[in-house]
Amino acid sequence: MTAKRIYHSVKLERDRCVGCTTCLKKCPMECIRVRNGKARILYELCIDCGVCIQNCPHHAKVAQTDPINSIYRFKHRIALPAPTLYAQFRNLTSVDTVLNALLGLGFSDVFEVARAADIVSATVREMLKTQKVRPLISSACPAVVTLIRLRFPELLPHVADVLSPKELAGRMAKEEYSKAHGVPIEEIGAFFITPCPAKMASIHSDRGSYVDGVIAIQDIYGLLSAQMKQPISEEIKRKRHATWQGVNWANYGGEGAALDNNNVLSVDGIHNVIYVLEEIENGRLNDLDFFEGSSCVGGCVGGPLVFENAFVAKNSLRKLTEHMKEDEKTHPLPPVEPRDDIHLRAPLEPLPGIKLSDNIAEAIAKMERIEALTKTFKGLDCGSCGSPTCRALAEDIVQGRANELDCVFKLKEKVEQLARQMVDLTNL
Ligand code: SF4
Ligand code: SF4
Incomplete structure (x- = not known):
């Protein structure tokens, strides 16, 4: 059985974010993406550790607490x-x-x-x-x-x-x-x-x-x-x-x-x-x-x-x-006694994270696409695309959160290909 979370304390102050990708590389859960110059948290994977708060040089990640x-x-x-x-x-x-x-x-x-x-x-x-x-x-x-x-x-x-x-x-x-x-x-x-x-x-x-x-x-x-x-x-x-x-x-x-x-x-x-x-x-x-x-x-x-x-x-x-x-x-303190009535409020259940699909066949097909796509990237995990690793970018593409040209190397190849086509056209 899995459970659902509904609340997260860590938030993005969008106006302060300059899209530098510092947080993206530090997040232990690989759940930050930078798209269109702004960071975004995939909350299904976030554990509210606050590592991004401690590492954002622009103070764009904040924690919501009570006044x-x-x-x-x-x-x-x-x-x-x-x-x-x-x-x-x-x-x-x-x-x-x-x-x-x-x-x-x-x-x-x-x-x-x-x-x-x-x-x-x-x-x-x-x-x-x-x-x-x-x-x-x-x-x-x-x-x-x-x-x-x-x-x-x-x-x-x-x-x-x-x-x-x-x-x-x-x-x-x-x-x-x-x-x-x-x-x-x-x-x-x-x-x-x-x-x-x-x-x-x-x-x-x-x-x-x-x-x-x-x-x-x-x-x-x-x-x-x-x-x-x-x-x-x-x-x-x-x-x-x-x-x-x-x-x-x-x-x-x-x-x-x-x-x-x-x-x-x-x-x-x-x-x-x-x-x-x-x-x-x-x-x-x-x-x-x-x-x-x-x-x-x-x-x-x-x-x-x-x-x-x-x-x-x-x-x-x-x-x-x-x-x-x-x-x-x-001034000795009274001894501290163990207690047998301080159990967790409810059994701990797994959390689902992000599923590729509820349909197993579809999930397997997506997984195969992710593996194949990952192989087409350089494997540098540079983060320039706005995903933390090449594999994460492949997953983002398959899940509709990114496209192949977010990869700077693929973009460069595409631009070079277009330039060659233009040269070919002008030589006709
Ligand atoms: S480190 Fe801060 S400014 Fe840079 S992308 Fe992350 S939230 Fe935005
Ligand atoms: S709080 Fe932790 S897990 Fe959540 S986005 Fe920030 S670094 Fe990642």
Whole structure:
């Protein structure tokens, strides 16, 4: 069974696009085309990784997220800060400053996503003791999960059947707030503060979400900074806090390290993730216990919607977690228990991508045409035609999205042929 997606966060600002083809060559899904001087996304293949946002020199690729004033759709509003938010601030010694500043932006409460990450880590540690599937694959990065649904559907049984920290935080935040304040869940809105567009796409996916909105870190960084000097409220001091390991999930490798298992592979950057998933698909990593793949280079600190330079953020996070580690020695946090009621909202189904045809005979005929056409191109994958590779151009032609003369070499041949014919005509 396959499912359909209806929403994508990554969009093109058409007026800013100059058709330079930079994004076309960087997109890991080969789903960008440039036609008539403008980029276009084939959304059936897009995983909202944001690589095109990070690479467009003209800022023509953008992420659609929610504005801060959208929180007032709800009577009660809970901020769900990604651990990456803490890494945006240099010399932070406690997360309380950030949590407190969020209250100053109009949120009624805050719930650390890192706290949910602690529970996910404890739960996955248990799963590794009881489940036979190897390797188990992290369900935390939504771009990676969508990639698996599109390109590696046979690996879906490997994806850990556990909510991502974002989703678990949304669910727990509402449950705890509702219980503490005696208000109905429907009146509570949970807003994730995100480093990436994939999280935005994931809350609007076919699978539903416990999160009601997604606000980009870069959109609220300035507002938050202005609130950082406020005295910390007693309410924030009393909160149950995440461990340093939960906060460390912002870094690539942080999720794997929290499993206390040395047979874990952590990989960052979507191209590297694709390579490792191919290895898993080919059965070459069956001896691995767990695979943590982060679409962004460096992990979530390298997301396209952060404010701080990823290297500086990584360093700030290191310093913060060292402080937290010391603090936890003198003020130990209560133990984090695994949970058996935090399964994915629904089983993960494959996504169809782009089909050549619903009719098998027609699809085979098209495939043969694509193979034959591909052989007629130079094989340079230069991208000048507006398709990322020669094969992609062949597919675009067969699917009616391009024509042969989009290839500069074919165009040159055609022009030379016409010139020869003109010379022949004038010699008659
Ligand atoms: S990188 Fe892509 S979106 Fe940006 S200007 Fe070039 S073609 Fe347009
Ligand atoms: S978000 Fe990622 S998959 Fe989608 S068009 Fe951009 S680079 Fe390609």
